[in-house]
Amino acid sequence: QVQTVESGGGSVESGGSLRLSCVVAGFSYTTYCMGWFRRYPGKGREGIATIDDDDTTTYADSVRGRFTISQGVAKNTAWLEMKNLKPEDTAMYVCAARIMGPYDRCSGSWAAHAYRGQGTQVTVTS
Numbered sequence: 001q002v003q004t005v006e007s008g009g010g011s012v013e014s015g016g017s018l019r020l021s022c023v024v025a026g027f028s029y030t031t032y033c034m035g036w037f038r039r040y041p042g043k044g045r046e047g048i049a050t051i052d053d054d055d056t057t058t059y060a061d062s063v064r065g066r067f068t069i070s071q072g073v074a075k076n077t078a079w080l081e082m083k084n085l086k087p088e089d090t091a092m093y094v095c096a097a098r099i100m101g102p103y104d105r106c107s108g109s110w111a112a113h114a115y116r117g118q119g120t121q122v123t124v125t126s
Helices: none
Strands: 001-009 011-013 017-027 032-039 045-052 055-058 067-071 077-082 091-099 120-125
Touching: 017 120, 032 055, 032 077, 045 067, 045 077, 055 067, 055 077, 067 091, 067 120, 077 091
Parallel strands: 011 120
Antiparallel strands: 001 017, 017 077, 032 045, 032 091, 045 055, 067 077, 091 120
16 A cells, blocks of 8 residues: 655744655555655645656646755655745645556656645744
8 A cells, every 4th residue: 555644844934944755665566657746725735846757857837946846766765955935935835646557657746646645834934
């Protein structure tokens, strides 16, 4: 059974940094995509960063240049390094993984990422 667990959230002042961790236990596939999403209260959900089995990454415009996604050698662990945080980055951050087919593209599609965690809250104060 696959279980996704995030950690590392918290409260930080504007301009500060946080590093989120994600472990996808029981997930071992040759081709996959792991992504970080964030959910705003009363608003929608945004896919902000992805990384695939080839270490190719994508970023949303809102975080590009400030956030960095990476993964471990074991390929079932991912991190999101967040720098220069802003109050608008306040959200629930959720890690999710998916198995990639031969014609799939690793992107920030929430619907495509079946193995989702519960999330970790990030609050940025001004």
